[in-house]
Amino acid sequence: MSPRTSKQYKEIREQSREKIMMAALELFAGRGFHNTSISQIAKQAGVAKGLIYNYFSSKEDLLHAIIDRALAEGDEFFAKMTGLSDARQQLRYLIGQSFELMETQFDYTKLLTSLSLQLDQFPGIMETVREKYSSTLPLLEQLLDRIGVEDAAGEAKLLAALLDGIGVQYIVLHHDYPLEEMKQLLYKRYNLNERS
């Protein structure tokens, strides 16, 4: 029972924080922010209610931490894209990662989508999300233009909506939704199949 090193402490802290965030993510995504109580989160995380306030100053603060991480992880997901030489490859990568994200980060996707619809209630997030939206569009447009799509500006808007729509429908129908088929449809439409 020697005193823990500060490194050990840090690790413990990290673990608890992590447990709480994961529990909260699952519940916020599944039941909605306002319909999830701190007690439920504590139980799901296997910690005492009070501990949550050692790491997060409020329920909203906890939500913000989750969102920040979601956005960061989202960025990571698309990070390698600029390394790809070819516009066609980049677009394929971007679309592929979008689907990957929906599937493997379902809770994040669901939570962010839900929150998007109630942005006015979370002013802190509003700007970030709007920026994402408005920075993605030019990128898409550029890529579409470089692969020879005619009305690249218009097509970019359609593609953006399409990806969002697929996300929503996947959230709603989940296992009944033909996610893989939708990806292939997109690949085909933009001629993105490997060796084609």
Next chain:
Amino acid sequence: MSPRTSKQYKEIREQSREKIMMAALELFAGRGFHNTSISQIAKQAGVAKGLIYNYFSSKEDLLHAIIDRALAEGDEFFAKMTGLSDARQQLRYLIGQSFELMETQFDYTKLLTSLSLQLDQFPGIMETVREKYSSTLPLLEQLLDRIGVEDAAGEAKLLAALLDGIGVQYIVLHHDYPLEEMKQLLYKRYNLNERS
């Protein structure tokens, strides 16, 4: 002296019920169901809290009444479609009405979209929404097929997602979203412009 006639009473009831439903719709859409209190609805409707329970047995019952009406109004919006002779006209009508709905029935659209993402919490609604989804798809497919689209089945899924995606983005960005432009893009893509 004498009590009001039952017709008078019915009218009074109708009006109050209406005020309450409109207030609730606006708040549910704007702040979310769980983040809206009965007190807020009462204040917005300009009635006493208790009166709401003369018309709805619970907050959830009130929500259901709103949803039922939303679905009914949605059906009305598409009702005339079958009267149109031409598949191209029908598709144009369907898309046009979708946009009309988003714009003029913004609150209904927003509420239903939000609830879609949390269907498991409102079991009564679940089936209805899933049915809508699964009955719309074949219809789209049929129309697309009849206007000579190649992979009508795939294209129908894309179009469905597209419309949903446009809805979501319109909800999020609202006045900043180029709704009219999106409609024209869709018309163009399916060759639906009048006299074309």
Next chain:
Amino acid sequence: MSPRTSKQYKEIREQSREKIMMAALELFAGRGFHNTSISQIAKQAGVAKGLIYNYFSSKEDLLHAIIDRALAEGDEFFAKMTGLSDARQQLRYLIGQSFELMETQFDYTKLLTSLSLQLDQFPGIMETVREKYSSTLPLLEQLLDRIGVEDAAGEAKLLAALLDGIGVQYIVLHHDYPLEEMKQLLYKRYNLNERS
């Protein structure tokens, strides 16, 4: 449609008042005063909620009206007793009427018994009930004395308790309670059987 005579009016009034009191009696006895709502009474009586306030100034006032009648009817029940010449006959009559009262005026009995246990809450009734109690005892004592019971004072107290206890048990067990048998036991104990 000639204007009703004041006599007709009076009759109508009487009828409505009666319906309300009967409905209230049944519900107060069955569910308790505090667990019965004005709405329930109105529904049970088949009148509008508001009408109740034409006849009674408050829920409590309605209760008091019922109690007053109950006490009056109780008095009636024992009224003929003094006409009887013989002490033995009088006692038999008193006991017999007690049982008759429990059986045919079950709701009144139940309501009064319940209220007795909560007398402090209905100060208006308190004194009346206490008086009943304390005026009945000497009467019993006198009768018992006149039929030759030894410790008439003590026996009177026992008999009073006994009658109350039978009432309570009859309320609790109701159809399972051997009311008739109890009466015979009492008759036998005080030698009150006809031609004996």
Next chain:
Amino acid sequence: MSPRTSKQYKEIREQSREKIMMAALELFAGRGFHNTSISQIAKQAGVAKGLIYNYFSSKEDLLHAIIDRALAEGDEFFAKMTGLSDARQQLRYLIGQSFELMETQFDYTKLLTSLSLQLDQFPGIMETVREKYSSTLPLLEQLLDRIGVEDAAGEAKLLAALLDGIGVQYIVLHHDYPLEEMKQLLYKRYNLNERS
């Protein structure tokens, strides 16, 4: 620094639970279940309203906890009886304890008596109380039989009613009621006086 030991927590819980139950008992007995509010209980117990729900899932659950304890304590009161050799001693003990119970556990007695009259509203309790009633009777009969009472079956029913009646009258008249005298009357009637 470290959290309290679970033993400390248990003790704290025990105390708070106790305070709440005692406050509720007093109020339920005094004002009736439906006429007692959670706020009143909290105030009487000296705790916050919300705390009550840390210990009891609902107002009814709190009532049930009290009843369960009342019945348990009642059982304890009569537990030693079977240890007594003589039937006469047993009967004397049973009667004596009945009076002791009324006097020292006045609130419990009052609450249970009141609830008895409204059994249909508390279905969970119904059976328990009926069982008590129907198991006590044979016991009384047996004892009376063994001390040579003639119609033991009938006498048992009278005695049971008598004890209930005394209870009710004691509740109603309380300090004005000659409880001790009644006990002596019973002892005398069944010849239960010590050294007799």
Next chain:
DNA sequence: AATGAATGAGGGTTCATTCAT
């Protein structure tokens, strides 16, 4: 770092009572 008992504002809901007709 961690616990969970405790608080009290505010949630959904009920209900005695009023009042225009």
Next chain:
DNA sequence: GATGAATGAACCCTCATTCAT
């Protein structure tokens, strides 16, 4: 004499948050 829509206080209960340990 009668109706029932409307009110608002008070009900039971939930929950984010605090705090002693």
